[in-house]
Amino acid sequence: MKTNGIISDDWIVSYASGALSEAHALVVASHCSYHPTLQQKILDAENIGGMFMENCEPADISNDLFDNLMDRIDEEHQVSETENSDSNLPTPLADYIGKPLDELKWRTMGPGLSQVRLWTGPNDERLWLLKAKGGAKIPTHDHNGLELTLVLQGSYHIDEQCYRPGMIEIADEDTKNHTPIIDDGEDCICLVVTEAPIKIHSLIGRMVQPFIGL
Numbered sequence: 001m002k003t004n005g006i007i008s009d010d011w012i013v014s015y016a017s018g019a020l021s022e023a024h025a026l027v028v029a030s031h032c033s034y035h036p037t038l039q040q041k042i043l044d045a046e047n048i049g050g051m052f053m054e055n056c057e058p059a060d061i062s063n064d065l066f067d068n069l070m071d072r073i074d075e076e077h078q079v080s081e082t083e084n085s086d087s088n089l090p091t092p093l094a095d096y097i098g099k100p101l102d103e104l105k106w107r108t109m110g111p112g113l114s115q116v117r118l119w120t121g122p123n124d125e126r127l128w129l130l131k132a133k134g135g136a137k138i139p140t141h142d143h144n145g146l147e148l149t150l151v152l153q154g155s156y157h158i159d160e161q162c163y164r165p166g167m168i169e170i171a172d173e174d175t176k177n178h179t180p181i182i183d184d185g186e187d188c189i190c191l192v193v194t195e196a197p198i199k200i201h202s203l204i205g206r207m208v209q210p211f212i213g214l
Contacts, residue, residue, distance in 0.1 A: 005163060005164075005167030005169070006035065006038070006168070007028060007031060007170075011028055012032075012038065015028045015032075015042065015045075016042050016045035016046045021125060022119060022121065022127075023118075023119055023125055023126070024148065026127065026191075026193075027127075027148050027150050027168070027193050030089075030090040030150055031090075031150050033091055033092060034090065034166030035166065088153070089101070089152060090152075096118070101189065106131060110139070111136070112135075112136035112182075113130070113132050113133075113136060113138070114130075114131045115128050115129060115131070116129040123195065124195070124197065125194070125195050126193065126194050128191075128192055128194075129189065129190070129191060130189070130190045130192050131187055132154075132156070132187065132188045132189075133182065134154065134182055134183060134185045134187065134188070135183075135184050136181075137180075137181050137182070138156075138178075138180040138181070139179075139201070140200070140201045141178050141179075141198040141199055141201060142176055142177070142201075143171050143172055143173055143178065143194075143198055143199070144173065144196035144197060144198065144199060145194065145195030146172050146194075146195045147172070147175075147192065147193070147194045147195070147198070148169070148170055148192065148193045149168065149169045149170075149171070149180075149190050149191075149192045150166075150168045150190060150191040150192075151188065151190050152190060153165060153186065153187065153188065154182065154183065154185065154186045155183045155188060156180045156190075157180070157181055157183060158178070158180050162183070163180075178198075
């Protein structure tokens with residue numbers, strides 16, 4: 001699945017309606033943080049959804065709903081004011097991990113590659129951070145499901161397409177011989193969500209795959 005580095009409006013609508021999983025919602029929110037145009041689209045979609053809700057029949061709610069909601073707002077406000085996050089990370093991700101990247105427990109995947117698992121959901125959906133040294137090559141692989149990759153730092157390319165900070169790549173079952181190559185220079189750090197383990201082509205890659213959890 002080829003993209004120009006920007007998610008489609010379908011993703012925006014799904015995010016605004018609350019239809020995305022925790023992992024997908026975080027990636028979309030972090031991606032939109034880089035792009036004011038996408039942030040406006042989210043607001044527009046939420047406003048349209050609000051108009052539809054105004055036409056719905058009112059429902060009974062508990063007496064303590066308002067107090068619980070205010071407590072949640074206070075908690076989220078306190079998290080956003082913490083000084084543990086990296087200033088160069090999108091706010092949704094910085095709030096989610098709550099600490100600088102260099103304080104996370106990075107796990108070696110292979111030469112020049114390391115990862116941090118952030119979340120595991122139903123049906124083997126996984127959210128993780130990938131860090132790759134400049135010039136590294138991701139093992140050639142295919143996909144068993146959807147994969148979203150948001151660049152946070154550095155860059156990589158696939159054929160003629162280059163992905164830089166704030167850009168997102170979407171791959172799926174139709175993406176064959178997927179071989180991202182990290183550009184020379186600083187480490188490339190990405191936020192990735194996968195719906196199923198990838199299919200690594202090399203024998204060595206398949207042998208170590210159970211140990212690296214991808």
